[in-house]
Amino acid sequence: MRTVPIPAAMLDTAAGISGLALDTGKTVGKGVNVRHGTILTLEDINVSFDGFKALTDLTLYIGVGELRCIIGPNGAGKTTMMDVITGKTRPDNGVAYFGEQFDLTRMSEVQIAQAGIGRKFQKPTVFEALSVFENLELAQKTNKSVWASLRATLTGEQKDRIDEVLSTIRLDSARHRPAGLLSHGQKQFLEIGMLLMQEPHLLLLDEPVAGMTDAETEFTAELFKSLARKHSLMVVEHDMGFVGSIADHVTVLHQGSVLAEGSLEEVQNDERVIEVYLGR
Amino acid sequence: MTQALNQTLLARATAKLGPQVSLAIGLLVLAVLLAMPLLHLLPADHAMHVSAYSLTLVGKILCYAIVALALDLVWGYAGLLSLGHGLFFALGGYAMGMYLMRQSAGDGLPAFMSFLAWNELPWYWYGTSSFLWAMCLVVLAPGLLALVFGFFAFRSRIKGVYFSIMTQALTFAGMLLFFRNETGFGGNNGFTGFTRILGFDITAAHTRAALFFATVVLLVASLYLGFKLARSKFGRVLTALRDAENRLMFCGYDPRGYKLFIWVVSAVLCGLAGALYVPQVGIINPSEMSPTNSIEAAVWVALGGRGTLIGPLLGAGLVNGMKSWFTVAFPEYWLFALGALFIVVTLFLPKGVIGLLKKEKDQ
Numbered sequence: 243m244r245t246v247p248i249p250a251a252m253l254d255t256a257a258g259i260s261g262l263a264l265d266t267g268k269t270v271g272k273g274v275n276v277r278h279g280t281i282l283t284l285e286d287i288n289v290s291f292d293g294f295k296a297l298t299d300l301t302l303y304i305g306v307g308e309l310r311c312i313i314g315p316n317g318a319g320k321t322t323m324m325d326v327i328t329g330k331t332r333p334d335n336g337v338a339y340f341g342e343q344f345d346l347t348r349m350s351e352v353q354i355a356q357a358g359i360g361r362k363f364q365k366p367t368v369f370e371a372l373s374v375f376e377n378l379e380l381a382q383k384t385n386k387s388v389w390a391s392l393r394a395t396l397t398g399e400q401k402d403r404i405d406e407v408l409s410t411i412r413l414d415s416a417r418h419r420p421a422g423l424l425s426h427g428q429k430q431f432l433e434i435g436m437l438l439m440q441e442p443h444l445l446l447l448d449e450p451v452a453g454m455t456d457a458e459t460e461f462t463a464e465l466f467k468s469l470a471r472k473h474s475l476m477v478v479e480h481d482m483g484f485v486g487s488i489a490d491h492v493t494v495l496h497q498g499s500v501l502a503e504g505s506l507e508e509v510q511n512d513e514r515v516i517e518v519y520l521g522r
Numbered sequence: 523m524t525q526a527l528n529q530t531l532l533a534r535a536t537a538k539l540g541p542q543v544s545l546a547i548g549l550l551v552l553a554v555l556l557a558m559p560l561l562h563l564l565p566a567d568h569a570m571h572v573s574a575y576s577l578t579l580v581g582k583i584l585c586y587a588i589v590a591l592a593l594d595l596v597w598g599y600a601g602l603l604s605l606g607h608g609l610f611f612a613l614g615g616y617a618m619g620m621y622l623m624r625q626s627a628g629d630g631l632p633a634f635m636s637f638l639a640w641n642e643l644p645w646y647w648y649g650t651s652s653f654l655w656a657m658c659l660v661v662l663a664p665g666l667l668a669l670v671f672g673f674f675a676f677r678s679r680i681k682g683v684y685f686s687i688m689t690q691a692l693t694f695a696g697m698l699l700f701f702r703n704e705t706g707f708g709g710n711n712g713f714t715g716f717t718r719i720l721g722f723d724i725t726a727a728h729t730r731a732a733l734f735f736a737t738v739v740l741l742v743a744s745l746y747l748g749f750k751l752a753r754s755k756f757g758r759v760l761t762a763l764r765d766a767e768n769r770l771m772f773c774g775y776d777p778r779g780y781k782l783f784i785w786v787v788s789a790v791l792c793g794l795a796g797a798l799y800v801p802q803v804g805i806i807n808p809s810e811m812s813p814t815n816s817i818e819a820a821v822w823v824a825l826g827g828r829g830t831l832i833g834p835l836l837g838a839g840l841v842n843g844m845k846s847w848f849t850v851a852f853p854e855y856w857l858f859a860l861g862a863l864f865i866v867v868t869l870f871l872p873k874g875v876i877g878l879l880k881k882e883k884d885q
Binding site for chain 2: 328350351352355356360361363367368369370371372376379380381383386387388391392393394436440
């Protein structure tokens, strides 16, 4: 893998979340058992909506610390797959495990989020009426019960963590602005920042660089690369340039199942992939 | 009326001046409200005497203001538009009414039961001669109903207009139930003819003054509670819930608990307001549960400005102030005026009167 210089701020962040540092063969952070080095296991997943098969025998493994890009034409089932992983959609059958012990098909969205899967939506979704700082505050990993929220006050440590993420996502100067007034790209970064605050083990990112300027895209690529290995990332993206700059491993989805898997170069040269997707 | 005027003045001044001045005006209004019951105790021919009519009217409006605040907590902050808050208000009122009926009846049965030729109290009337138990009922009846209804509604993820319709249906069902004589709450006449509360004559000046004072205390306490909730992380989670519930769930928050908590708090506040309303107004009947009452409460909040704490108080004061003037001056036209008001607010003041004032301030 190419080495890329990473801004110091990002290295700080990486150090800040090193609680999640992985040792393959042990548990990552709190509770997620990844004995076999696989953070996400999807096997023979089927999902159909009124007869339309959105996912067909989808089998996919994400390794601990991996940065995986998922590409595929519209309707290939990328978003449905994310819905299955985050508990929004229940598969008709199949196996979905987070680590060794979390059966995702039996958990609610909230439980899955608390277990350590963070998701960024395709359309940036932030709490528009709240300030940037408050958005990050709510996302922060902590006790999220009603009683805890009624009595919650920020500790110095928590404030420092928010400040750290604010500078990582370059929104330091906008900390008191309502999130609704941010630009599209800034909202994307805020949402990524919220994911960082959640300290998830696995990040699902649905088109994270859509609507970003070139400079922002480049910065996002660096950021993701600095996150990989400490976190596992699954990135759905259409921007091939972006995919090429970050991915060591690419999966191509087509009609609800995996068409090809390998390095970007390998899949780009794959006859079937060219036929259904890249060749068009 | 005084209340409404005070609040308008308060808001106007707030718009032009800084927060310290608005705090001073708030305290002034509070002082006026606290002085009113004392002035009522003056002899009737004294120049400063506040009549029983004015005191009752303002007391009634203060009760409505508490309802508006309670509704705003669920609607303005958590985004749950309830069109059934009149039910919780009426339940609190009925719980208090049961106690008042027992006080009037002495050792016998309340008069309406004698008319029905009932010989003994229904089981749910047991213990209502005790003021303490009646107060428990004031909290428990609306609180438990809200808890059960909310539990199922939020578990089934009922939101938006469906939630509003269900709350509307709930209050309508409550009204129909209470209209029946067999329900044991005085049928369509409800409860009236109260004579004593805690052994005091209910129409005596001192009693009226004390009830009014209690209402002011409850209003201030509700405001304080609302302020604390809105400032807490809990309040921010509610706002987040209103704007992006999915995002919140993927952040690891379970929205059900948050909705249920604020929903029950809101219902209990309404119940308490209803309990103070009944002895001041002297009557409670099922029309308090009619859907239009609950919709009117939503108009107060929308007019004043939802998502703020002062807005709903302002709205309740303004609308009810206008109502008491209209129903004397042009009784037939009140509902038209209310409808027109609602249309004007929806079209031109999406953030209510508070929004208008804030805009002026910004410019």
